[in-house]
Amino acid sequence: MLTVxxxxxxxxxxxILRDVSFEATLGKVTVLLGRNGVGKTTLxxxxxxxxxxxxxSIELEGKPIHKATPYDRARAxxxxxxxxxxxxxxxxxxxxxxxxxxxxxxxxxxPAELFELFPVLxxxxxxxxxxxxxxxxxxxxxxxxxxxxxxxxxxxEPTEGIQPSIIxxxxxxxxxLADRGDMxxxxxxxxxxxxxxLADDYLVMERGEVIARGLGKxxxxxxxxxxxxx
Numbered sequence: 406m407l408t409v410x411x412x413x414x415x416x417x418x419x420x421i422l423r424d425v426s427f428e429a430t431l432g433k434v435t436v437l438l439g440r441n442g443v444g445k446t447t448l449x450x451x452x453x454x455x456x457x458x459x460x461x462s463i464e465l466e467g468k469p470i471h472k473a474t475p476y477d478r479a480r481a482x483x484x485x486x487x488x489x490x491x492x493x494x495x496x497x498x499x500x501x502x503x504x505x506x507x508x509x510x511x512x513x514x515x516p517a518e519l520f521e522l523f524p525v526l527x528x529x530x531x532x533x534x535x536x537x538x539x540x541x542x543x544x545x546x547x548x549x550x551x552x553x554x555x556x557x558x559x560x561x562e563p564t565e566g567i568q569p570s571i572i573x574x575x576x577x578x579x580x581x582l583a584d585r586g587d588m589x590x591x592x593x594x595x596x597x598x599x600x601x602x603l604a605d606d607y608l609v610m611e612r613g614e615v616i617a618r619g620l621g622k623x624x625x626x627x628x629x630x631x632x633x634x635x
Contacts (some may be wrong), residue, residue: 406429406430406431406557407429407465407515408450408463408464409461409464410461410462412425412461412462412471413460413461415459416447417551420613421447421613422444422448422451423614424614425448425461425614427608428452429557429590430605431586431589432585432586432588432604433583433589433604434580434592434604435589435590435607436594436600436601436608437449437591437592437594437607438597439610440611443612443613444559444612445561446488446593448610449559449593452559452591453478453483453614454470454471454477454478455475465481465483465556466482468481476508477590478622482555482556482557483557483559484555484557484559485561486550486559488561489565490539490540490543492535492549494534495534495535495620496533497532497533497535498529498533498545499515499531501534501545502519502545502549503515504549505550505553508553509553515552518551522578522581524548526541526545529541531632539566539567540571543575544574557588557589557591559591559593560590561593562593563579563592564596565595568576572596572599583603583605589621601621601624601625603621606619606620606621607629609632616632617632
């Protein structure tokens with residue numbers, strides 16, 4: 406679904422991403438790990454087109470997208486859940502979900518499946534986003550990204566600041582979405598146990614480079630916990 410080849414990215418004179426390559430496959434969760442400041446969020450923003458790459462290529466279903474705008478990448482089938490959620494605090498839950506359908510025709514209904522995945526959103530459909538708890542806002546942010554039925558879902562630190570019960574709910578949803586086989590998922594995560602539980606494949610970044618990669622089931626044996634320990 407997603408093929409990233411030899412991408413480099415700079416902020417001013419700082420070389421942030423260094424020759425990064427990887428693939429994300431339908432039906433699998435590809436987990437991106439690393440300490441703070443190693444370039445993980447920059448990589449995800451580069452995939453979405455929020456920051457430009459200097460060189461290399463990004464392909465979605467074999468088609469190059471690295472020169473496409475963020476909204477064209479969304480239309481092509483990428484859903485993005487940014488770090489910090491970035492929901493619209495003054496809009497209701499329903500209005501936030503409709504923002505995820507912004508490029509669809511005006512009469513496009515909110516998929517009923519979103520309320521099956523996150524029942525609390527149905528209960529709070531008319532409540533303003535800013536009045537939800539942090540965990541509920543994260544569920545809303547994920548549901549908003551899922552509303553247009555993306556082929557690739559990118560999540561940046563979805564467990565950050567979230568209570569354990571909702572972390573379990575989010576993990577269950579991510580696993581279920583991957584197991585359906587019609588979506589590839591890229592998950593950037595600091596919480597090692599959550600990442601290990603979900604990972605089909607993993608990448609570890611250090612100073613803008615991928616320094617380790619492999620199968621999720623091999624993470625413990627390959628010492629990944631020690632690589633990302635702070």
